[in-house]
Amino acid sequence: MGEPAYREIAELIRADIEAQRLVDGDRLPTVRDMALRFGVPTGTVAKAVDILRADGAVTARHGRGLYVSGFKRILRSSPARLARSWWGDGKAIQDADTGGRLRVVHVEVEERPAPDRIAEALGVPVEAAVLVRARRFAVEDRIVQIATSYIPLAVVAVAPAVAYTGPGPGGIYARMTEAGVGPEVFPERIICRAPAPDEAAALSLPRGTWVIAITRRAYTGARQCVEVNEMVLDASAYELENVFGA
Numbered sequence: 001m002g003e004p005a006y007r008e009i010a011e012l013i014r015a016d017i018e019a020q021r022l023v024d025g026d027r028l029p030t031v032r033d034m035a036l037r038f039g040v041p042t043g044t045v046a047k048a049v050d051i052l053r054a055d056g057a058v059t060a061r062h063g064r065g066l067y068v069s070g071f072k073r074i075l076r077s078s079p080a081r082l083a084r085s086w087w088g089d090g091k092a093i094q095d096a097d098t099g100g101r102l103r104v105v106h107v108e109v110e111e112r113p114a115p116d117r118i119a120e121a122l123g124v125p126v127e128a129a130v131l132v133r134a135r136r137f138a139v140e141d142r143i144v145q146i147a148t149s150y151i152p153l154a155v156v157a158v159a160p161a162v163a164y165t166g167p168g169p170g171g172i173y174a175r176m177t178e179a180g181v182g183p184e185v186f187p188e189r190i191i192c193r194a195p196a197p198d199e200a201a202a203l204s205l206p207r208g209t210w211v212i213a214i215t216r217r218a219y220t221g222a223r224q225c226v227e228v229n230e231m232v233l234d235a236s237a238y239e240l241e242n243v244f245g246a
Contacts, residue, residue: 006047009038013048017057017068024070028058031066053206056236059142060204071142074098076233077241082186088177090169094137104138107165111153118150121217121228131156131163133172136202144237146202149229155181172227173218181226183218190214192235203234210235 016022028034031049035042049066052058059069074097080086081096094103113127122130133149151172156163159179162172176182195203195211203211212235218227 005038005040006044007051009034009040009045009048010051012038013052014057022068024068026068027064028066028068047207050206050208054209054236060206061141069142071140071237073239074139074144074237075239075241077243078188079186080243084177084182087170087173090174092171093173098139102140106136106138108134109163109165114150118228122150122152122225124152129153133162139237142237143203143234145231145233146199147229147231149227151227152225155179155226176226181220181224183226184221185219186216187219188214188216190240195232199232203232205234212238212240 013022013028022028028049029037031042031045034045038045049058053060056069056071056073059067059071061067076097081093086096087093094105110132111129112132114122114124114130116126118130119126119128124130131151131153133151135145135147135149136143137145137147149172151162155176158181159172159175161167161175167175173183191213192210193213195205195209199205199211200209205211212233214229214231214233216227216229216231217225218229219225
């Protein structure tokens with residue numbers, strides 16, 4: 001059996017990119033125009049485009065169409081990115097991932113009742129108010145990650161700057177450390193899964209793109225949990241590296 005038509009079309013477009021007949025930043029024809037070119041229904045072309053978007057070869061710019069993307073995967077290297085020597089020196093943790101690449105962060109801060117899983121982790125009553133920091137990260141005009149942090153109000157009381165949308169150099173961990181409740185240990189749990197509908201919409205994910213879901217807890221030396229951070233990463237945009245000492 002031959003390849004399905006949408007896979008054949010995806011490979012034809014990919015071949016044009018690899019041969020540099022299409023280069024980074026070139027705008028692709030519309031789905032309708034490509035359907036006429038290949039003599040297939042628009043739904044078949046849409047599936048081909050979904051494959052290319054999931055691979056990072058093509059990106060959709062809202063209201064502007066489809067473009068060839070030279071997007072380089074973001075290397076998320078642990079545990080170095082969480083070292084005190086990094087954020088304690090006033091550097092943003094995301095800078096460890098993206099370096100000098102253009103990055104835009106949207107931050108919203110509010111108080112909300114703690115869900116069961118968050119209340120248990122933070123050691124507060126279920127439905128007790130906690131500070132919620134919701135962020136959306138875009139790198140080079142592409143949304144790559146959404147993240148939500150939950151922080152006990154007792155921590156906010158001693159480190160009020162963590163409630164600012166811009167908490168200052170080094171971020172919230174630096175402000176916590178200045179207040180004497182700085183984190184010392186950061187266990188992370190990582191799974192790969194299909195995105196929930198709201199996650200797919202927030203990340204502008206094409207069909208078939210999975211996400212990397214990471215839950216991190218930040219503990220003080222006294223084992224007090226001062227933050228739960230739930231992150232959802234576009235799996236096609238990241239490469240995860242873990243460096244272990246012998």
